[in-house]
Amino acid sequence: MKFNANSLPNDPEQLKQMLLELQQVVIKKEVELAEKDVAYQQLLERYNLKLANEYGKKSEKMPGADEVFNEAELVLDEVDKKLLAAPHTDTTTKTKPKRKPLPAALPRVDVIVDIDESNKVCDCCQSPLHKMGESSSEALEFVPAHINVIKTIRPKYTCRQCERNGIESVVKTALMPTTPIPKSMATPSLLSQIISCKYQFGLPLYRQETMFSDIGIELSRQTMSSWMLRSAQLLEPLYMRLKERLLAEPSIHADETPLKVIKAEKATSYMWVYCCGSDRASDKTNIVLYDYHNSRAAQCAIDFLDGYQGYMHVDGYKAYGLTMAKLVACLAHIRRKFVDAKKIQAKKATGKVDVALNLIGKLYGIEQRIKEKSIEDKFNIRQSHAKPIVKELHHWLIKHKDKIPPKSKLGEAISYSLNQFDKFERYLEDGRLCIDNNRAERAIKPFVIGRKAWLFSNTCNGAHASAILYSIVETAKANGLVVHDYISTCLQHIAEQPNNLERLLPWNIERS
Secondary structure (H helix, E strand, O other), X not given: OOOOHHHOXXXXXXXXXXXXXXXXXXXXXXXXXXXXXXXXXXXXXXXXXXXXXXXXXXXXXXXXXXXXXXXXXXXXXXXXXXXXXXXXXXXXXXXXXXXXXXXXXXXXXXXXXXXXXXXXXXXXXXXXXXXXXOOOOOOOOXXXXXXXXXXXXXXXXXXXXXXXXXXXXXXEEOOOOOOOOOOOOOOHHHHHHHHHHHHOOOOOHHHHHHHHHHOOOOOOHHHHHHHHHHHHHHHHHHHHHHHHHHOOXXXXXXXXXXXXXXXXXXXXXXXXXXXXXXXXXXXXXXXXXXXXXXXXXXHHHHHHHOXXXXXXXXXXXXXXXHOOOEEEEOHHHHHHHHHHHHHOOOOOOOOHHHHHHHHHHHHHHHHHHHOOOOHHHHHHHHHHHHHHHHHHHHHHHHHHHOOOOOOOHHHHHHHHHHHHHHHHHHHHHOOOOOOOOHHHHHHXXXXXXXXXXXXXXXXXXXXXXXXXXXXXXXXXHHOOOOHHHHHHHHHHHHHHOOOOOXXXXXXXXXXX
């Protein structure tokens, strides 16, 4: 703003008023520049984060990239320096991998590779050589699977004496053996093969159709699809029994992921997952259940949980808060927010985000050391070692809440953490609880991987059937069972004894 000196008033009061107006204009410009600078920094952060996610390392173990960063975040006070004085170190050691011996139960074919008879003489004195020993190595040979045709023959019997006397004889024959799908050529083994191929290994039905065609069997995807629906109907009572056991557990995990269903009312449906246990076969109760809905509304979880009031590990999705369960927030989701902030920080720089990641790392270090301990020991160690760190982390978050721009990545991480903190620290209440919801994320991952292969479901009935079949497959895997054998056993048993489900629970199955 320019002024002509000759046009300035001589009155001091008028000059003072002009200076005040000029000062207001300058302040307004400074505020506008500051706002633009903040907006620029936010856009730059998101751009750098996008670059890091697209081209940087995907692992969250070593965050960081050579990107532009906010230097104000690198200013550490004395408290932050003390928190970083004893950084968390990974105590795991790497060992050189060794090839495991091939299973002794596999059939062996000996192939002898010997030298020529003419070469079995000494090069020095021409005396015959004797066998002093041998060396051996083993390799695997794949023999393509073969399919048998089971021909069921039922002899018919009649009375010749009655026929001689002109009396109509009663023809006697054995009853047809019970099969999962009557009047179908599908045996439990074939159904189990198709189910495991699609729901365990992500092989769509149209590809299986091609595989069968290659060995001379015409088996359409429409036929296999109808078999999947029927198999799901057979296995649904087992699914409901597993659900009863799941909701009887003191703590469970939950998550959800989108799913496209062509003939659904809404464009995007959701597959919800609920599980318990630690996905280790040594746990007594390991259950993974999928639940399909054409919605992500809270009522979906409310209906499935049916008044469940135990602990439930979840992410930050607000719909879970409308259930009756006691929610336990996930530290992995909290940490992920800070990892995003770390990605846009210089690779060798140390900033405030490192303080938060260091404290979180210490909590995970404690969990690593106590994972094989009893429930009571876990509770006691968490109270004495983890609880002080949790309080320290909470205090740090509150202290920096108003110091970091709320729309920066670090500010967003702090806000998210504080919103979830009351639910997160609940894991200290019981040794049976987990520090994160990774159990549910691992449980839903096979579905996400399979979805990349078959892309969508055609109908809601098909999606519901997929939920049941995925549940049986993943529950079998979590309990260390061979999926093909387990499903085949379940289908045949339910066809013969539909009311006797206890022996089909994974922990009651007789293992060969």
